[in-house]
Amino acid sequence: MKRKKSLSTFWGVLIFFADIALVTTIVLLTYSYAVNKVTKTEIAVIMLCEILGLTIVAAFGDWVRRNVLVNKPVDKILNVTDSIARGDFSVQLTVEHSPRHYNEFDYIMENINRMTEELRHTELLHNDFVSNVSHEIKTPLAIIQNYAVCLSDDNLDEAKRKEYADTLVKTAKRLGELVTNILQLNKLENQRLKLTAEQVNLADLLDECALDYVDAIDGKGLDLFTDFDDVTVTSSRAYLKIIFNNLIGNAVKFTDKGSVSISCKSENGKAVVRVSDTGCGISPEVGAHIFEKFYQGDSSHATEGNGLGLALVKKVIDLIGGEIGVSSVPSQGTTFTVRLS
16 A cells, blocks of 8 residues: 555654643743852752653653554554564454555554465465366376386286376376476466567468377368468467467367367457367356366366466467457367467
8 A cells, every 4th residue: 555645744743743742831930039049059940840840741641652653553563563574474463554544564564464365365376276287297297107007017918018008108298288388377377488579470370289289180180270470479478389389289189079279360450369269168157267277178178288378378378468368169169369569
């Protein structure tokens, strides 16, 4: 919360000078009254006692003021920050004043409340992420272990041995992709993946990305259609490759027959890339969650992915200032549209 200008400092200074003025006035009045009635020695004693008495009263008043206005909120803040330091993010501070009459301590308390709320949310996301990662890693490791045990059987025929070996290779590849995606997502979220802006020809980049999936497309007997205009953008080639590799990879993965289409056009001053397929499509309910981490709407293809691809795409899109949209009809296909400035 942005701190508004507070009058507490002004009033504090005013009260301080008022106290000094009051003490000085009392001392001067006492001196004026006693100067012609008592000796100088007696005046000195009276003045000393008066000053000591007024000092004690002022000190006591300041002690009360500090306990009420300073020590009390400071103790509250210290207790809460101590709990936060020990990992308890459920604590909250009660602000006694209305927002209109906030002082500096109230603003600090509000900021601490917002911080603990954010830390609690981050902790939940972290625990959920660790749980999902553990589950995703455990599954391929179990497959690798089981098939490795099967391969050690001396009586295994050659056909089965090849089948098991192929499964091991696919599972190891999936595990490698999972680790790569986790590392990339972690770097993106912590902004440790450098964004190096350069002139990127999207037609060349899309052609390069599509070539990486030619074998998979041919293996499924799919048709590949491309329609690239000569469009150039100023962006990060590495970031763009993450986007298009994931979108093309998903199009191939979720399409068992038909085609995959990739186009690149310039529309209304923006570069527009569309990746379409004739695959299983996405329902509106699934479409609302597809950019969430580890979300897999189509369980029939769960063994082929890890639910991080589109989360990566969305994160990169946000970082480079682009837009992404999806339109889909279940059992007919899906189109992802990326717009870049």
